Amino acid sequence: MALPVVIVGAGLAGYNLAREFRKLDTETELVIIAGDGADFYSKPMLSNALASNKTAATLVMKSAEKMEAELNATIFARTEVVGIDREKQMLMLSDGQVQTYRDLVLAVGAEPIRLRLGGEAADEVLSVNHIDDFAHFAGKLDGVKRVVILGGGLIGCEFANDLLARGIEPVVVESATTPLPRLLPPQAGEWFATKLQAAGVRFVFGALAGAVHHATGSGFEVELSSGERLGADLVLSAVGLHPNNTLAEAAGLRVERGVVINRQLQTSDGHIYALGDCAEVDGLFLPFVMPIMHAARALAQVLAGNAASLAYPAMPVLVKTPACPTVVSSPAVGALGEWQVNVTEEGVDARFINGQGQLLGFALCGAATKERQSLLPQLPPVLA
Template identity: 65%
Template sequence: MSAPVVIIGSGLAAYQCAREFRKLDQTSHLTMIAQDAADFYSKPMLSNALAGKKTAVTLVMKSAAKMAEELSAAILPDTEVVGIDTANKQVLLIDGQALEYRDLVLAIGADPIRLPLAGNADDDVLSVNDINDYAAFAEKLEGVKTVGILGAGLIGCEFANDLLAQGIKPVVIDPAAWPLSRFLPEAAGRYLGQQLQDAGVEFKFGMTATNYDHLEDRYLVELNDGSIVEVDLLLSAVGLRPRIHLATSAGLKVNRGIVVDQALQTSQPHIYALGDCAEVMGLNLPFVMPIMHCARALAATLAGTPTPVKYPAMPIVVKTPACPTVVAPPAIGAQGEWQVSAIEGGVDARFVDAQGQLLGFALLGAAVKEKQQLSAQLPSLLP
């Protein structure tokens, strides 16, 4: 029997790649290896699941067994990969097994960044990066009135908005001066902050948490100015770090993520990477649309038609119903300036170069209706 295509991972990137591959190749053997139960669910839905009254059980769309049947694949759940033998093209499992591969796909995701906090409750800081995390978080919300959130970025703002649906007050702590500071110019960011604040979110801007202590039936978060915030839970949403350990131990080139070329191939032949763990031509984009483009391109390559991935403009829809927001950040290092217009019920911010070429935008509130028109004017991220 010929060696299979092996995909390590069971998230959106892994399953989307497998689905696209099966559309093109129904006969090659396919094996998927997952550290978790390998059930299929939408990770992006975790940050707005509370408003939809979703539980960890109802978030699961299909079981691993159902996915195995649909994909004609062998799926190995709850299985840890401890190494890759590139010379012999084998994946090494924790139980001592060595599985041969024809081609290997790393779709192993990223881990939440944890900020070091002094105090006796550092281990009680929560993060939600997968369905098991969500189950643990949701279980702790009963009777909770206040949740502290570290980070006013994309995930922090989405969780803050989602907690409001449960009648829970979020207190968001961030060293920046406005939310989504990586993506939004100041005027747009302050507008978003005000809309969320009006909905019930409390912000502590220009602040960092230094201590986290458990005191009887409550937690105390000490900020760098010495002030104290009393919360029932503390959620960390300060970003993700691509999982690169497996690639590093196999001698693959890594930077912020696992370095791949435009064909999504790593520095080793027959090994590819996509999703949150991958750095594609210098870009690490942990969002849905880049994953979908990568999955289609890589599936074609695995099926015998080498296909470089291309990134068109891919605006990000922020799940904050209190203030609908769509952002298309300009490329890192892009030369230009933000032109911000306040409109009735929103903010229209456009990043243009010296020639007036649109390089990015941020649309809030009523301005989101311009998304399609402006997206068509943006240059490709990866031609």
């Protein structure tokens, strides 16, 4: 009897792979194992759901049962994979069952980085990484007037902008001197901060959270490295993600920052693949939607027995901050060149140019975002 293709994870990576695979192969048995409820939703929508009046329930686009029927798959929801027997091509599941596989795909995503915070309330700091987290966070917002957000990167700024729709004051603590320090050059970051501040976001730059205490009466007090103490009704951590490597490491797969894969998305085991936020290829760890879509299409071809190789074109990132529309296509890490920045009242047009005059990246804010389509074809691919 033929063994199934098994996908561990039912997020954007897992479900998009399953859809692409079913376009090519309608017969091979397909099994999806999910630690959550396995309902289909778009994770990027979590950070702008409040402004859209979305709840955890209304964010769900299709139930696990509908996905099971649509994909002609068997879906095990709220089931953990506790071990991989590579020799027997078998998974050990949290309910005591085993699941064999022909090919195994790890689409297990990434986990929030946990800050080492002092204080008796440190374990009450929230993070939002999936729909259950969002339901918990949103359920605590009634009556909340101020949320301290730890981290002024992409997710921190998106949540800050989103909280404004609920009339909540966000206070963003960022160790750098400008927001989005990994995406925007300083001048663009300053302009971006000005727009969000005008909308009602407060930034505290050049500081780290050291401890979280219970405040007198109710709420919390966040103690910063500067000595300042910030009062808050809730504290949300948004300092970044790290690939979920636990299962791969325990199975003896090659892991560096993420699970190491080749251009066919194959790990160090010929029958195990990985994609999405848990994987890295050629040193690239790209926890964004577009890389997932390209990877899913390539891996579907490989699993269907066709020749394919992963390639990434330039893939701009849209920052979901309506107070300051922003789109970024970052230059490669270590790229040689310099930012050429044009700041006007209407926006910021920042372009990263090398010594030969070639465009290697851009950061566009405000009205300058209209230049995205004309600049995109000039960029080199991320992975050729």
